[in-house]
Amino acid sequence: MIVRLARPPAFATDRTLLGVAVFVASESIFFLAVVLSYIAYRDAGLASAKEHLDIGRTALFSIALFSSSATMALAARGLSRRWLLWTLALGAVFLGGQASEYARLLASGIGPGSALFGTTFFTLTGLHGIHVLGGLVALSALLVAAGRRPAGVRPVAWEAVGMYWHFVDVVWVVVFSVVYLGTLT
Amino acid sequence: MRPPAEAIGDLSLVVGAIALVIFVGVEGALVYAVWRYRDTRGLAGEAARFERNRPLEIAWTAAPALVLAVVFVLMLGTMAEIGGASADPGVRVRVIGHQFWWEFRYGDVVTANELHIPVGTPIDLELTSADVIHSFWVPELGPKRDVVPGATNRLRLLARRPGGYEGQCAEFCGIEHAWMRLRVVAQPHAEFDAWLRAEGSPAAVRGTEGERVFLANICVNCHAARGTEARGSSGPDLTHVGARATLGAGVLPNDVARMRAWLDDPQRHKPGSFMPRVPLEDAELDALAAYMAALR
Amino acid sequence: MTATALWVRRPAHERVGWLRTVDHKEIGVLYVGMGLVFFALGGIEALVLRAQLATPQARLVDPDVFNQLFTVHGLTMILLAVVPLLVGFANYLVPLMIGAPDVAYPRLNALSFWLSLVGGIVLYFSFVAGGAPNTGWFSYPPLAERAFAPTPGVDYYILGLAVNGAGTIIGAINLAVTILLMRCPGMAISRVPLFVWMTLITAILILGAYPALTAALVMLFVDRQLGGRFFDPAGGGQPVLWQHLFWFFGHPEVYIMVLPAMGMISEVIPVFSRKPIFGYAFVAGSSVAIAFLSFSVWAHHMFAVLGDSENAIFSATSMLIAIPTGVKIFNWIATMVGGRIRLTTAMLFAVGFIAMFVIGGLSGVSLAVVPIDLAVTDSYYVVAHLHYVLFGGTMLGAFAGAYYWFPKMTGRLLDERLGKLHFWLTFAGFNLTFLPMHWLGVVGMPRRVFTYPESTGWGPLNLAATVGAALLAVAMVVFFANVVRSLRSGDIAGDDPWDGFTLEWATTSPPPPGNFAAIPAVTGRRPLWDRKHPERRDQT
Ligand code: HEA
Ligand code: HEA
Numbered sequence A: 001m002i003v004r005l006a007r008p009p010a011f012a013t014d015r016t017l018l019g020v021a022v023f024v025a026s027e028s029i030f031f032l033a034v035v036l037s038y039i040a041y042r043d044a045g046l047a048s049a050k051e052h053l054d055i056g057r058t059a060l061f062s063i064a065l066f067s068s069s070a071t072m073a074l075a076a077r078g079l080s081r082r083w084l085l086w087t088l089a090l091g092a093v094f095l096g097g098q099a100s101e102y103a104r105l106l107a108s109g110i111g112p113g114s115a116l117f118g119t120t121f122f123t124l125t126g127l128h129g130i131h132v133l134g135g136l137v138a139l140s141a142l143l144v145a146a147g148r149r150p151a152g153v154r155p156v157a158w159e160a161v162g163m164y165w166h167f168v169d170v171v172w173v174v175v176f177s178v179v180y181l182g183t184l185t
Numbered sequence B: 001m002r003p004p005a006e007a008i009g010d011l012s013l014v015v016g017a018i019a020l021v022i023f024v025g026v027e028g029a030l031v032y033a034v035w036r037y038r039d040t041r042g043l044a045g046e047a048a049r050f051e052r053n054r055p056l057e058i059a060w061t062a063a064p065a066l067v068l069a070v071v072f073v074l075m076l077g078t079m080a081e082i083g084g085a086s087a088d089p090g091v092r093v094r095v096i097g098h099q100f101w102w103e104f105r106y107g108d109v110v111t112a113n114e115l116h117i118p119v120g121t122p123i124d125l126e127l128t129s130a131d132v133i134h135s136f137w138v139p140e141l142g143p144k145r146d147v148v149p150g151a152t153n154r155l156r157l158l159a160r161r162p163g164g165y166e167g168q169c170a171e172f173c174g175i176e177h178a179w180m181r182l183r184v185v186a187q188p189h190a191e192f193d194a195w196l197r198a199e200g201s202p203a204a205v206r207g208t209e210g211e212r213v214f215l216a217n218i219c220v221n222c223h224a225a226r227g228t229e230a231r232g233s234s235g236p237d238l239t240h241v242g243a244r245a246t247l248g249a250g251v252l253p254n255d256v257a258r259m260r261a262w263l264d265d266p267q268r269h270k271p272g273s274f275m276p277r278v279p280l281e282d283a284e285l286d287a288l289a290a291y292m293a294a295l296r
Numbered sequence C: 001m002t003a004t005a006l007w008v009r010r011p012a013h014e015r016v017g018w019l020r021t022v023d024h025k026e027i028g029v030l031y032v033g034m035g036l037v038f039f040a041l042g043g044i045e046a047l048v049l050r051a052q053l054a055t056p057q058a059r060l061v062d063p064d065v066f067n068q069l070f071t072v073h074g075l076t077m078i079l080l081a082v083v084p085l086l087v088g089f090a091n092y093l094v095p096l097m098i099g100a101p102d103v104a105y106p107r108l109n110a111l112s113f114w115l116s117l118v119g120g121i122v123l124y125f126s127f128v129a130g131g132a133p134n135t136g137w138f139s140y141p142p143l144a145e146r147a148f149a150p151t152p153g154v155d156y157y158i159l160g161l162a163v164n165g166a167g168t169i170i171g172a173i174n175l176a177v178t179i180l181l182m183r184c185p186g187m188a189i190s191r192v193p194l195f196v197w198m199t200l201i202t203a204i205l206i207l208g209a210y211p212a213l214t215a216a217l218v219m220l221f222v223d224r225q226l227g228g229r230f231f232d233p234a235g236g237g238q239p240v241l242w243q244h245l246f247w248f249f250g251h252p253e254v255y256i257m258v259l260p261a262m263g264m265i266s267e268v269i270p271v272f273s274r275k276p277i278f279g280y281a282f283v284a285g286s287s288v289a290i291a292f293l294s295f296s297v298w299a300h301h302m303f304a305v306l307g308d309s310e311n312a313i314f315s316a317t318s319m320l321i322a323i324p325t326g327v328k329i330f331n332w333i334a335t336m337v338g339g340r341i342r343l344t345t346a347m348l349f350a351v352g353f354i355a356m357f358v359i360g361g362l363s364g365v366s367l368a369v370v371p372i373d374l375a376v377t378d379s380y381y382v383v384a385h386l387h388y389v390l391f392g393g394t395m396l397g398a399f400a401g402a403y404y405w406f407p408k409m410t411g412r413l414l415d416e417r418l419g420k421l422h423f424w425l426t427f428a429g430f431n432l433t434f435l436p437m438h439w440l441g442v443v444g445m446p447r448r449v450f451t452y453p454e455s456t457g458w459g460p461l462n463l464a465a466t467v468g469a470a471l472l473a474v475a476m477v478v479f480f481a482n483v484v485r486s487l488r489s490g491d492i493a494g495d496d497p498w499d500g501f502t503l504e505w506a507t508t509s510p511p512p513p514g515n516f517a518a519i520p521a522v523t524g525r526r527p528l529w530d531r532k533h534p535e536r537r538d539q540t
């Protein structure tokens, strides 16, 4: 680890990684804007948030997503398809959880059009969900490619996909804190 | 307190003067450089190697900073003044922007498109909107303030001289934004009080044929005329419409003929405005127009 | 290579190649072509606006058409004309200037162009699909909400801008990475040509600003299509939130539109003064300052809704931007001092840029003074300001670049006589059009009005502006004629027609695929100068 830090970070020299890094930086501004908008309306929606959000269940699914970051790291280090599969699975579990959460809310009459809480909640979590989905697509693509001809896939491809996946993960840390933990106060 | 417009005018003069000096200096230097150093002999190669001079560069970084510091301080002064926290208002008016006309409420006295104020007293306007964002602007009397739905913004005005001042909605608010004009009528106190009393009184004429037509048609769904059964509120209050200078927020001068033309087909004069065409017989139109014009 | 090889020569069986090209030069040309076509469209829209406004209470076009036209005119000029023009030049020139064979991701490069173009086409498709957006280029809600804008125009606005923006973001990533990682040996970041340097800053601004717009567009989409409440006061939403998000994009966007043009004249002025740029470090550094500041001034577009304390702060930051910008102006003038100035058309346009931009800048600073802004905001004074900086600045700079690099891109020179005619017609027409607007704004003419009453007395100045616009149209026809004519029969340029300083002039005109026979190695800021004058190499 120490050794790694001593060297300049890989993305400072590799085209692909720098590209992903820059992209991720730009994406963070995007999420920043949406999160700030959520916070701007937080008080207006707090009551229904307290009433309808299920922190416990979502926390479980969040753990799935968080641990998928670890499996991704392992996958990238060992170029291991097994760990990659794990990552995919955990990501899918998270999305499944979010889908069930949506179903529950919509059933109880909370939708993007119902009130400020619905509008902001579905927009923020939905946008994150779409990014997770994109990540899953990237993971699958990598999985297939690495399966077909492992030699053809440069190691940075693994790192690049990893970088994006970790980003999606970090975003969820923020979203989860703001949207779910935010209701505890 | 000074009319905000005057305070802003003075500030503009100072800033304008500073800008003019900079303009002349910079453009002068530019033209001089181009003229003085233009290539006359068509020589190739290098002219000179004058490419660095720290003191000079520091100087022309610092100089503008100083100028701007001065401008900023002057600005704060003017902002404090036109904020007008000092003098308390003589009159409070609630201004409600509508697509595409203005509603003015003096307590429960309601009128439209023509704002009467007493001269020499600060006026407080409480601005809000019934639909989209508008912006209240009477250039000769003061700055703008946006008129935002769901919010109440304040604007302080003051007129020194009696007379009419043209104003207009300044924030694009839809198809007829151009014809969302308004008029401010500044009057001596006595006159203003008289006007306010008159404006507060119910409709002047009763029981005419025109009134019958008015009350018998959908007009009443949108318009109010105090003293009659007309209580609509989605259109301008008509209790004293005949006394206003214009119709349709400035689109037509107000006289019987124009009134008749407006009532005959508002969409021809102000396409897209929210007053529909109400089909009426010629005779009815004449009576109605006469009645409206008589509401003074 | 002589004739008009706008794109790299290919064997006949691949002649449609440029449709799926991934060569940065061909993509650059595509971008520039897109920019010019949309500039013509936006200009023609402007001519209709001017015709309608020429006289009081004219009935040439009906109100809604007028509102669609000024909305699309603004969007076209900013997002579909200026940005593609500048990105196009960057695409073509950056790899050449840093001695690289191509950009970092050639395929993504093609993708970003096509996305930008499709975004524009989507926007224009609205004209035949129920009406173009008619809410102004910054489409403030609630006016832009379904309730008040029921036609699909605003939905095309959302889709078109989102797609176009995605293309621009990808393009920015590409340019940034190219500049950071693909410089030839010896080309330290402190040695790159100023155009490259300012392109890098522009790319960073795009990456920081466009996502805010995308976010705002998503929210407006949710409001319009899913019944959301983001900007609907009835549902507790705040219209002002949109304004914050939009202008957080909108203000950096204006520097995105001017920095590359500043980079262009920073290349043109030294070459035609036969001198190195004065104060390279200050010119480059001031761009960084502008980049930072430009993210901290957005609310100067909202003085009329915000309170005094916010206004004072944003006024201060806005004024600060004048300082680094001034540094540039002064350095350009100092570059000319002591030079031997060749007044070619390119140089004329560069000088015109400085002259006109100063006017627009000063009016900008006056707008940053809150009370003055409250007097003239949303009036023609603002319209005057924005055209002085965008046309008088950006477009004149782009024309300077066009006359300077056209020979490199085509192998042929643009005609200088037509060029000078183009310049003087533009200069006269431009000032006749936009100078009177300052006064119109001061005396109370709001922007975005399709007409005005006779009694206002605004008629004569509006007529003058319209005449000026017609003059501008003539000027543009002269320009397009010059381009067409020169493509066919312009003088052969040769590799280095201007006795240039930078690497693009070290290869053929137009350059071959791969740009350079051998990847060059450089030892200074003016590699080609060093090569031509080994005895007087630059020290930096
Ligand atoms: C290329 C585009 C461009 C550029 C470069 C600028 C530059 C500046 N702009 Fe402008 N602006 C626009 C494009 C641009 N603007 C557009 C499109 C709008 C309208 C948007 C809309 O509503 O549709 C707008 C609107 C706008 C407003 C809002 C007006 C309103 O709607 O009420 C304001 C207010 O502060 C402003 C300020 C400034 C300032 C302070 C600068 C400064 O950066 C200028 C700095 C430059 C100089 C000052 C000149 C050179 C300096 C010197 C010679 C040194 C000495 C000078 C001094 C000491 C003052 N601009
Ligand atoms: C780079 C930006 C840019 C440029 C270059 C221009 C160029 C012009 N603009 Fe525009 N303008 C804006 C950006 C720009 N504008 C913006 C952002 C707004 C605000 C929009 C809003 O409020 O939402 C605006 C608004 C605006 C208004 C105010 C509308 C209103 O508020 O009601 C007006 C009115 O006069 C106007 C006029 C013009 C004119 C006459 C030109 C002229 O310079 C045009 C010159 C070009 C031509 C005349 C075209 C020439 C081409 C031909 C003649 C065809 C030849 C073709 C071939 C031979 C192939 N513009």
Ligand code: CUA
Pocket: B097, B098, B099, B100, B133, B134, B135, B169, B170, B171, B172, B173, B174, B177, B178, B180
């Ligand atoms: Cu109301 Cu414009």
Ligand SMILES: [Cu+2]
Pocket: C250, C251, C254, C297, C298, C300, C301
């Ligand atoms: Cu700005």
